[in-house]
Amino acid sequence: MRKNMMEFERVLSYFDEDGDGKISLTELRSRMRKISGDFQLNEAEIAIESLDSDGDGLLSLEDLITLMESVSEDEKLKDLKEAFEMYDNEGCGFITPKSLKRMLKKLGDSSKSIEECKLMIGRFDLNGDGVLSFDEFRIMME
Structure with a gap:
């Protein structure tokens, strides 16, 4: 089950500086630099290349959802590993x-x-x- 669609749309609108409904390489890099300080061009290129489902060089809402859901799964796995190590x-x-x-x-x-x-x-x-x-x-x- 997907998280609240409004949450995904809010994240998309934060990254989508020109309001075209997609996240470009420039937009991704610009916003990520604001969040994490340093985000190299090659990191942005790799992110877009690996997530861009339709090959247009832009991230759509569906691509963003895929990314956020995979991050959520990674966090759950990390938490489970930490709990396992406690036992x-x-x-x-x-x-x-x-x-x-x-x-x-x-x-x-x-x-x-x-x-x-x-x-x-x-x-x-x-x-x-x-x-x-x-x-x-x-x-x-x-």
Whole structure:
């Protein structure tokens, strides 16, 4: 489901300095320099080239939506990785029953036993190895 269309249109109108409904290379670079300070010409060219769906050298509202949705997905993935790392407090790349118990205790639930943590992990342990990989954790969180 897409975010509020008005939000996307507002972002488009911010970048679209000449009001033609599309974002040119010059407009993208100008606005990005105001936002982030330095935005090189080659960075703007790469952004337009990779997002321009109809090949006209301009970004349409649909192109902008694609960009914003992909950024949103990247942020979610980053947040999930950070959460996973909190549970993977042993640093082994997996959530073990022991690391789950330790994290639950930090979160205020000290009542879970190792056996209960094994059962919790077992619900989402797709390959049956007794631990949660990042991919299994991601599926669990969806």
